[in-house]
Amino acid sequence: MRIRDLEGLGPKSEMMLASIGVDSVDEFKRSDAFDMYRKLKEENISVSLNMLYAMLGAQEGVGWQGIASDRKTEILMRLDDMGLAP
Numbered sequence: 001m002r003i004r005d006l007e008g009l010g011p012k013s014e015m016m017l018a019s020i021g022v023d024s025v026d027e028f029k030r031s032d033a034f035d036m037y038r039k040l041k042e043e044n045i046s047v048s049l050n051m052l053y054a055m056l057g058a059q060e061g062v063g064w065q066g067i068a069s070d071r072k073t074e075i076l077m078r079l080d081d082m083g084l085a086p
Contacts, residue, residue, distance in 0.1 A: 001025050006058040
């Protein structure tokens with residue numbers, strides 16, 4: 001299985017994650033989604049909150065839309081704590 005095969009992710013997501021050194025599904029699942037999002041931002045990759053929602057959803061086996069609607073406040077608060085709030 002490749003990263004692009006995970007629910008909510010595709011070839012573009014896989015390429016973006018490879019650019020920060022996340023090349024396998026195992027590594028992706030072991031990594032903190034918020035840390036990966038931070039690294040993508042540091043690489044000046046144009047990445048939206050939808051990517052964070054998709055990564056969390058892929059790690060948890062749920063659709064990104066559910067993550068966005070059910071956990072938006074929690075996610076935004078953590079991003080604010082990290083200095084990454086949109």
